[in-house]
Amino acid sequence: xxxxxxxxxxxxxxxxxxxxxxxxxxxxxxxxxxxxxxxxxxxxxxxxxxxxxxxxxxxxxxxxxxxxxxxxxxxxxxxxxxxxxxxxxxxxxxxxxxxxxxxxxxxxxxxxxxxxxxxxxxxxxxxxxxxxxxxxxxxxxxxxxxxxxxxxxxxxxxxxxxxxxxxxxxxxxxxxxxxxxxxxxxxxxxxxxxxxxxxxxxxxxxxxxxxxxxxxxxxxxxxxxxxxxxxxxxxxxxxxxxxxxxxxxxxxxxxxxxxxxxxxxxxxxxxxxxxxxxxxxxxxxxxxxxxxxxxxxxxxxxxxxxxxxxxxxxxxxxxxxxxxxxxxxxxxxxx
Numbered sequence: 001x002x003x004x005x006x007x008x009x010x011x012x013x014x015x016x017x018x019x020x021x022x023x024x025x026x027x028x029x030x031x032x033x034x035x036x037x038x039x040x041x042x043x044x045x046x047x048x049x050x051x052x053x054x055x056x057x058x059x060x061x062x063x064x065x066x067x068x069x070x071x072x073x074x075x076x077x078x079x080x081x082x083x084x085x086x087x088x089x090x091x092x093x094x095x096x097x098x099x100x101x102x103x104x105x106x107x108x109x110x111x112x113x114x115x116x117x118x119x120x121x122x123x124x125x126x127x128x129x130x131x132x133x134x135x136x137x138x139x140x141x142x143x144x145x146x147x148x149x150x151x152x153x154x155x156x157x158x159x160x161x162x163x164x165x166x167x168x169x170x171x172x173x174x175x176x177x178x179x180x181x182x183x184x185x186x187x188x189x190x191x192x193x194x195x196x197x198x199x200x201x202x203x204x205x206x207x208x209x210x211x212x213x214x215x216x217x218x219x220x221x222x223x224x225x226x227x228x229x230x231x232x233x234x235x236x237x238x239x240x241x242x243x244x245x246x247x248x249x250x251x252x253x254x255x256x257x258x259x260x261x262x263x264x265x266x267x268x269x270x271x272x273x274x275x276x277x278x279x280x281x282x283x284x285x286x287x288x289x290x291x292x293x294x295x296x297x298x299x300x301x302x303x304x305x306x307x308x309x310x311x312x313x314x315x316x317x318x319x320x321x322x323x324x325x326x327x328x329x330x331x332x333x334x335x
Contacts, residue, residue: 230257286300
C-alpha cells in the first residue's frame with residue numbers, strides 16, 4: 001500500500017516553523033537563518049519531501065532554474081564554467097539545467113525553443129554565433145541571457161568572455177619568437193559556424209604575418225575534437241611537410257593528441273617540434289613534457305555570468321553587461 005507523499009505543511013510541523021519559512025528555505029536559502037534552514041532541510045530529508053515546483057512557479061512566475069547550453073560534454077572543457085556559474089546561482093537558490101548542442105547552431109536553436117517552453121528564469125549560451133531564430137526567440141523571451149566564452153560588439157543581452165583571437169595570437173607569437181618557421185596548425189573542424197574557432201584561426205594567422213610568415217594551406221588541418229584527432233592531425237602535417245618544426249592547436253585536447261603522437265613516434269619535444277595549445281586543461285600541467293598553452297579563466301567566466309544573472313533577477317542593474325576577463329600565456333616545456 002502506497003503512503004501519501006509528505007506535504008509542505010507536514011515539513012513545517014516537523015521543523016517547528018511556518019509553511020512560508022519552509023518555502024523560503026527551499027527557494028531562497030540565503031534569506032533564512034542557518035539554524036532554521038538546517039532544521040527545514042533535515043525535516044525534508046527525513047520525510048522525503050519533494051516540493052511541487054510547477055505549482056510554485058505558476059504563483060511566483062519564477063521557475064527557480066537557469067538553463068544553459070554547452071557545446072559538448074567531452075573532455076570537461078565546459079565543466080569549470082558550469083561549476084563557477086553554479087556556485088553563484090546556488091547562493092540565490094537557483095538551479096542549473098544543462099543541454100549539449102554538439103557544436104551545432106541548429107541544435108542550439110531547437111534546445112533554446114524547448115527550454116524556453118519550460119520557462120527558465122534565465123539562459124546562458126556558449127559563444128556568440130547563433131541562428132537568427134535563436135536570437136529572435138531570446139529577445140522575445142525577455143529573460144536575462146548571458147553569452148560566454150567569447151566577445152562580440154553585439155551581445156544579445158550580457159556577455160562574459162575573453163579574446164579568442166588574442167589567445168591564439170599570443171601562443172603563436174611565443175612559438176615564432178622561439179625561432180620556429182615551419183609552423184603547422186591543427187584545429188577542430190567547424191570553423192564556419194563556431195566563432196571561437198574562427199577567431200583562433202585569425203589570431204594564429206595574424207601572429208604568423210607579424211613574424212613575416214605566411215599561412216600555407218598545406219600546414220592547416222581540421223580534425224575531430226579529440227586526442228585521436230590531434231594525433232591524426234600531426235600525421236597529416238608531417239606527411240605534407242616532414243621538416244615541420246612547430247604545431248599550434250586550437251585547443252589543449254588537440255595539442256595533447258599531437259604531443260602523445262610525438263612521443264609514440266619518438267619525435268623530441270620541443271627540440272624537433274614545439275607544441276602550443278589553448279585552454280590550459282588540467283592534464284596540460286601534468287603531462288611530460290608539460291604543455292605550453294594559454295590559460296582561460298573558465299571558472300571565473302561562469303562565476304561572473306552567474307552573478308550577472310542573479311543581479312538581474314533581483315531587479316538590480318548590471319553596470320557593465322560585457323565583461324572581458326582576459327587570458328594568460330603559460331610557458332611550460334613544449335616551446
